Amino acid sequence: MEANPCGVRLSPGTPSEVTAPVPLSDDEERILNEIEEGLYESDPGLAREVAQTTVYTKSLRSLKWSGLAFFAGIVLMVVTLSVSFLLAFGAFLVMLGAAWAIERNARQLGKTGLEQAAQLSSVSRFRSTMGGSGQRIRDLMRERFRRGQHGEV
Numbered sequence: 001m002e003a004n005p006c007g008v009r010l011s012p013g014t015p016s017e018v019t020a021p022v023p024l025s026d027d028e029e030r031i032l033n034e035i036e037e038g039l040y041e042s043d044p045g046l047a048r049e050v051a052q053t054t055v056y057t058k059s060l061r062s063l064k065w066s067g068l069a070f071f072a073g074i075v076l077m078v079v080t081l082s083v084s085f086l087l088a089f090g091a092f093l094v095m096l097g098a099a100w101a102i103e104r105n106a107r108q109l110g111k112t113g114l115e116q117a118a119q120l121s122s123v124s125r126f127r128s129t130m131g132g133s134g135q136r137i138r139d140l141m142r143e144r145f146r147r148g149q150h151g152e153v
Contacts, residue, residue, distance in 0.1 A: 059113060063105040070098035 024032070040047045073095030080087035106114065 059105045059108045063102060063109065066098045066101035066105060070095055070102060073098055 036047075039050075073091050077088050077091035077095065080091055
């Protein structure tokens with residue numbers, strides 16, 4: 001077996017170079033565009049749903065509901081603690097179940113899904129509306145740090 005520059009061992013008979021994806025021809029692109037336009041004309045609801053749905057949609061929705069259930073469990077536990085210990089314990093179990101669901105859905109999402117969720121969140125939209133002032137502050141701090149490392153004042 002031979003080793004490629006990345007250190008991955010290849011079995012005999014496998015190509016040693018990874019081939020790049022081949023772009024679509026003009027004819028293939030035209031056919032795909034016709035199929036897409038046909039879908040929009042025949043069933044606009046389905047086309048909208050397909051355009052808005054991602055691999056992470058279900059997990060994101062479950063994550064939001066689990067967060068709401070966790071918050072409701074906290075409120076219910078605090079409210080029922082003065083009334084009954086058993087009711088408060090039941091609320092704690094609701095919190096525990098919601099925390100488990102949050103953890104499970106966060107694992108299903110992974111880093112990429114969580115980044116996508118952050119991009120879709122209203123906080124990200126607010127930041128982009130405000131002009132990304134947080135990024136400007138980080139850039140300013142990095143510049144000051146670099147000047148300090150090089151002895152510049």
